[in-house]
Amino acid sequence: MAKVPKPNELELEHGMPQTGWMDTPTIFRPGNFSYPGKAKNLKVVGLANPREWSPNDADWKLPADWKNILLEGLRERLDKYRTLKVYMDICVRCGACADKCHFYLGSGDPKNMPVLRAELLRSVYRKEFTLAGKIMGKMVGARDLTEDVVKEWFMYFFQCTECRRCSLFCPYGIDTAEFTIIGRELLNLIGCNIDWIAGPVANCYQTGNHLGIQPHAFKDMIDFFVDEIEAVNGIRIEPTFNRKGAEVLFVTPSGDVFADPGTYTLMGYLMLFHEIGLDYTWSTYASEGGNFGFFTSHEMMKRLNSKIYAEAKRLGVKYIIGGECGHMWRVINQYMDTVNGPADFLEVPKSSITGTTFHNAASTKMIHLVEFTADLIKNGKLKLDATRNDHLKVTYHDSCNTARGMGFLDEPRYVLNSVCNNFYEMPPNTIREQTFCCGSGSGLNNDEFMEMRMRGGLPRANAVRHVHEKFGVNALSCICAIDRAALPTLMNYWVPDVTVYGLHELVGNALVMEGETERTTDLRGEPLPGMEDSENEDI
């Protein structure tokens, strides 16, 4: 793995490039690309051209008819996705998006300007699918599809997190993430993808979650958190697994089951559901809320999403609640209903605690836990002691997918303001719809890509640093498992005094549970305000 430069060693220039973009070669160097998908993982899900290869190889071992496969693949998708066809034609290259991309801001590489990233694909479209491009070629920005172009696609479609911040500023509403999505889908047709996506996809297909956690391990891990909660407040929780007839199926990203700090968020889920007496079950088969298939192809996204609904049907639940996740919600909110829906064997979600019906999920039958919790608080169903979070000065990172992807802006803030007393917003052009990406989304949060992750996360980290210096913020909250995995590294790199928390960890801290013993620590075993002198067990 590449050595990651220290923050003061990063070189960053946004000057004029020496050569035109078509003449600038793609150079793979440690830190700017992700390792390719391993053959064994591609075989598990039947992806094309499984082989061992490296982007640094001169020969990428592409299929003999790779060019035809790509062009036919593009033709098929231009017919299938009207948006793609429109986006190909209507861009006037005004550049409004250019400086909105976190990867461009953090790297200075012009090919990370969204307009140019799209142009990588659009130039081939012009050459092959437009009369002007066929006749006038480079004069109208058209170029041939060559192996070098494929290498360029691989570099830059896997240097985009599909966060869609650029699309917010496009006067034509072009969604550049769609270029990345289609670009990756095309690359997958010839076996060019990355292992940090292919591995989790293969795991998810085989065991039900990205981490490959088998049913008995999944239960063992949750049982550990049950013990942890009992050590904090004396309450013994007894979650159920694969229980037929439960009212609700709860699905969360498997990162919450396995990786800190998501595991503390998961403790918050367990505590909340126990306290309100929700009739729910976990599933050890539909044990993944995330969907790395979405970063592979529409087809793979559909396959991985379908298991959640198959399991809901098998268990006979009424509806589904999803945990804190980002891209899970883009799949549910924007794709599920057309690819796997309607889920008419389920009921429109209705909270049995408050009586609220969630008509916004009338078709998908799946609601986000944060809206469920906001509704509980709004209806006075939770006893909360926000002073238990007084040791934290909290800011909130909007996940790109929940914020821009589904307009989920106020519910998390409503919950935050109910469970903590010290909440500070980052600057307005870095939050809500305009939120900056963590820099590691869409399957790019691997170690070998660390330098680009730290560069791409710079704008977000910069905004955190601002509130850290201005208000003393020491806690960054979020509602996305990839954020919880990626932001601690980012904070450690750029703003080391800030710790990352899932929203429901803060809920778990503040939740006053019936029959609890005196709380002296938060869920991490840190003393609560005023309890610093108590003798704390190391949990």
Added chain:
Amino acid sequence: MTILKYNSREIRLDEEGYLEKFEDWDETVACALADSEGVSKECPLGEHQMEILKFIRQYYERFGSAPVARAVCVRVQQPGKCEYVQFPDPITACKIAGIPKLETGYPLM
């Protein structure tokens, strides 16, 4: 595949330095891996380190997964963050324990 030479032993690793076969592990292999990871040149490794490594291996044998990082310290009855104290981090601990690299979509933390 690469060969790690340690004293008179030849240990087979994959291209990322993970032990190729789970069954090939013993306390000397742990020393070799700890040495190549820059963790320790001592052999045998310390008692606390070996407790952690053995627990990780037992967990993997039973569950086919690395354990949750902070569960390790509770289960082996060592203070919190024990893997960070005894090794630089849980990922390195798992590597020295000779279990395969987990392709997770999430870093082991």
